Amino acid sequence: MKFKNYPMVARVVFGRGSFNQLEELIEPKRLHVDAPFIFIVDNVFKGNAWLTSRIPIKYDDKILYISADEEPKTQQVDELVEKIIVNNKLKPSGIIGIGGGTILDLAKAVSIMLNNKGDSSQYQGWDLVKNPAVYHVGVPTISGTGAEVSRTTVLTGPERKLGINSDYTPFDQVVLDPELTKDVPKLQWFYTGMDCFIHCIESLNGTYLNAFSQSYGEKALELCKAIFVDGNLTDQDAQDQLMMASWHGGMSIAYSQVGVAHAMSYGLSYLLGTRHGIGNCIVFDHLEEFYPEGVALFKQMKEKYQITLPSGLCKYLSDKEFDIMINVALSLEPLWENAVGKNWKKIITRAKLKALYQKM
Numbered sequence: 367m368k369f370k371n372y373p374m375v376a377r378v379v380f381g382r383g384s385f386n387q388l389e390e391l392i393e394p395k396r397l398h399v400d401a402p403f404i405f406i407v408d409n410v411f412k413g414n415a416w417l418t419s420r421i422p423i424k425y426d427d428k429i430l431y432i433s434a435d436e437e438p439k440t441q442q443v444d445e446l447v448e449k450i451i452v453n454n455k456l457k458p459s460g461i462i463g464i465g466g467g468t469i470l471d472l473a474k475a476v477s478i479m480l481n482n483k484g485d486s487s488q489y490q491g492w493d494l495v496k497n498p499a500v501y502h503v504g505v506p507t508i509s510g511t512g513a514e515v516s517r518t519t520v521l522t523g524p525e526r527k528l529g530i531n532s533d534y535t536p537f538d539q540v541v542l543d544p545e546l547t548k549d550v551p552k553l554q555w556f557y558t559g560m561d562c563f564i565h566c567i568e569s570l571n572g573t574y575l576n577a578f579s580q581s582y583g584e585k586a587l588e589l590c591k592a593i594f595v596d597g598n599l600t601d602q603d604a605q606d607q608l609m610m611a612s613w614h615g616g617m618s619i620a621y622s623q624v625g626v627a628h629a630m631s632y633g634l635s636y637l638l639g640t641r642h643g644i645g646n647c648i649v650f651d652h653l654e655e656f657y658p659e660g661v662a663l664f665k666q667m668k669e670k671y672q673i674t675l676p677s678g679l680c681k682y683l684s685d686k687e688f689d690i691m692i693n694v695a696l697s698l699e700p701l702w703e704n705a706v707g708k709n710w711k712k713i714i715t716r717a718k719l720k721a722l723y724q725k726m
């Protein structure tokens with residue numbers, strides 16, 4: 367048995383208003399006046415002076431506003447890298463992602479690809495990245511995915527939706543300022559928050575579970591329950607605590623894995639473009655067989671916040687389309703092994719997955 371030696375986020379700042387310190391955090395990392403910092407910022411903040419006036423632009427630094435309407439694609443990463451190389455005298459001193467999981471993943475992927483040859487799709491998988499990334503900073507503005515702490519950046523490529531999992535992926539610096547999440551719309555808050563809840567359930571009920579993952583997973587689950595089940599916290603406490611739940615949920619899956627909901631939601635996302643948070647909810651709602659207690663709790667939270675999930679997504683799909691989703695889901699072997707055990711192939715048949723997808 368060989369134990370994995372995982373990297374972690376090197377530095378982290380936590381606190382309401384800590385975003386104001388961004389300049390002092392990054393300035394020592396500037397390599398040259400012609401080597402800019404590139405801020406990759408969610409388009410939702412364009413024109414929002416409360417946030418953008420605090421982005422510390424100097425010299426040739428640039429802000430790139432990017433829409434999070436679609437999740438990151440390998441081609442999008444390659445184009446961004448090309449644009450950054452063409453438009454700047456020197457390679458950037460750093461990449462700073464300000465946004466949700468979509469933007470954080472883009473920032474991670476761009477920082478890797480600035481120092482590695484070829485297309486980003488070549489690096490989808492485990493430990494394929496050769497050179498360390500450019501210095502990169504993550505500033506989450508919505509909580510739940512754990513992308514701020516994880517060792518992966520999830521990209522949809524020509525052949526699959528799969529992360530670039532590598533020792534060079536985690537951020538060098540993260541700024542956890544819960545105040546930045548104050549304007550997240552309620553539905554999105556629920557969907558992305560449920561991503562964290564589902565990380566906990568999949569990790570805590572997986573065969574890969576160990577004391578490391580359990581300690582983080584249990585804390586994250588406790589916080590999720592306080593926020594979404596009890597719901598007695600002030601807005602500020604709920605924002606603070608969800609940000610830490612996301613962090614712990616991400617740490618929990620670092621040393622284990624996610625499970626059935628993620629595997630199947632990757633299939634939905636690949637074929638239909640269903641976003642991660644809502645896709646996980648749509649799938650998880652039908653997984654009582656695998657996660658009875660977690661699904662019961664989920665239904666309770668759905669009820670409390672009066673969430674009606676979309677249905678009938680797979681109603682008109684052809685057999686060929688079902689096959690595409692099933693192939694994507696089944697290709698995520700570690701997720702199934704974690705969820706069901708070493709003999710998962712005997713239990714998780716194509717027919718079983720099709721029957722589950724047909725309910726969604």
Ligand code: NAD
Nearest residue numbers: 410437466467468507508511513516518520549550558642
């Ligand atoms: P997101 O980044 O896709 O954003 C969702 C929506 O919320 C967008 O419309 C965005 O503009 C909006 N938004 C974000 N912050 C806001 C704010 N403060 N105020 C108002 N609106 C705001 O959402 P997400 O759920 O955080 O991220 C999903 C992505 O994360 C997927 O691409 C998924 O693959 C990825 N992911 C990555 C990891 C990882 O470990 N790398 C883990 C889980 C999910």
Ligand code: ZN
Nearest residue numbers: 511561565628
């Ligand atoms: Zn997730």
